Amino acid sequence: MKIKSQEDFWSGMMFIGFGLLAMFISRDYPFGSAMRMGPGYFPIVLGGMLILFGVIVTLTAFKFEGPAIEPFAWRPMIFLSVAFAIFGWGMDRLGFVPSMIALIVLCAAAGREFKWVEVIIMTIVLIVGSWALFIYGLDLPYPLYWER
């Protein structure tokens, strides 16, 4: 048996994985009966269906030819995720301005070209612009700097 379509094979695996996870988590939820569905009924049925379709998709991967999976862009994946996470963590702890600086600089670093002058100007413009729009304009209650 040879995997003919990497895309379908891994899609199927992903569905099976999510299905198993859903069933595993809901194993302790009361199942009930069709007439009186418990909180576990719907998730377990859905998990089972997802596994079923995952298996079918996986099987088709052995039968039909498909393209290879395109390579992942690791650099943007890492930089954008970290940028977002720091922003989320920082908003309540560091304040608006430091969080925004981290977000914008790290985002810019995810791209192919990174020129400091450009990034600094962009950071200033975006911070002033979003301050004007969100904090001044829409009255969102975010402190500019850490206060505690």
Added chain:
Amino acid sequence: MEGFEGLAQLFPNLMLGFQTAVTVQNLGYCFAGVFLGTIVGVLPGIGPLAAIAMLLPATFNLPPVGALIMLAGIYYGTQYGGSTTAILVNLPGESASVVTCIDGYQMAKNGRAGPALAIAAVGSFFAGTVCTLIIAVAGPPLAEVALKFGAPEYFSLMVMGLIASAVLAHGSLLKAIAMIFLGLIFGIVGTDVNSGMSRFTFGASGLADGLSFVVVAMGLFGFAEILSNLGKGKDAQHRELLTKKIHGLMPTWHDIKISIGSIMRGTAIGAFFGTLPGAGPTISAFSSYAVEKKMAKDNSMFGKGAIQGVAGPESANNAAAQCAFIPTLTLGIPGSATMALMLGALTIQGIAPGPQVMTQRPDLFWGLIASMWIGNAMLVILNLPLIGLWVKLLQVPYRYLFPAIMVFMAIGVYSVNNLDMDIYLTVFFGLMGYVFVKLKCEPAPLILAFVLGPLMEENLRRALLISRGDPTVFLTRPISAGFLIATALLLFFMILPAVRKKREEVLEEDAAA
């Protein structure tokens, strides 16, 4: 007689609508929505879904009517913005304007960008006007029917909508159906209304109210989109910008004469597909293009700048975009992922969409209808003079654009609940969405299922409770059975080899363009 009374009510109803919509404030919201929507729609790589998700937080603090009007404006704006880029730079802002590229860009290359944009605007406006009337006429009787729906009918209707969305998604039908189940599972996260039990929350208090659909949509459609754009080579980011100066907006008399038929046919096609749950602007635009190519006396111009190839699909996608409101507003069942977002926005405003809205909040319903028309009119007025501005916007390199988009998304997500958890979840769904892109799993059915999930579980539970656990209830009630038979037919036809091949052709063309 009932129908006659309904029609007689139409005029006062529309009056009420215009009274509600035409206040300085609401016109302002409408303008802001259309303007912002067009800007975001023009930006490459952001479809209407991501655009609406991005701009959603801006509407949270508005009164319900204002918020809805602004959202409708954003919705049309993004659709139109997509067409603008299709014509000017051969880059569809969203999948519904893929066909517009074919002839629209050729027209632009021949120095006829002006007439192409103008005919797209006029066609869209005509389609918008007709469809506004269709909604006004068809809405109330449909809502009346919907009021008679019980749990089994709702459940079957949702099954039909979901399957239809899977059938019309790109790529593998099997994967699309699996995505539906995955979406339904994400919909479960949170507190179960019946038992009060926390499900899939991993003990996190931030998940007790369920996943916010802003988070899911922003991750799957915004974050993932940016990742996949950055992952493409430099060449892919390079945009063929039209350097030719645009002069003369007005189409010639000959242009108008040959486009009128296309616009009308496009409107009819779009209205039909738009109303069906699960179908939508993309399929309408493609069908309209195919029809125009067949109808034209001289189809040698198609692919080389035929104005009918712009007029028809553009009218069709706008008609569909508009008529998609019919199932959303009358049944409370969104027909597309975009409509699911609109529905979510309504829920945030404390309005449960459905047949009751029309009787309980007539101002809201008719105000929205009136504002749809105003929004369409505003698009024509706004876009034609501002084309120069959109062209400038297109010249901004992507490396300045995406950090700005990320900032907007981050603040947008954070402002919903002021929870850092939401931001982390956006990253999670963003990375997942990127994996979906790589594995060619279409996320649109997932988000529709995600929104419908809780409703589906509730109606399934109720239906089975009433029938004492007998699942045949879905087949013994005629309306419910009708929906399920339609669903089965839909699936059956998709499995037929001939139809399957055709579907692949249509959707492949789409993916290739």
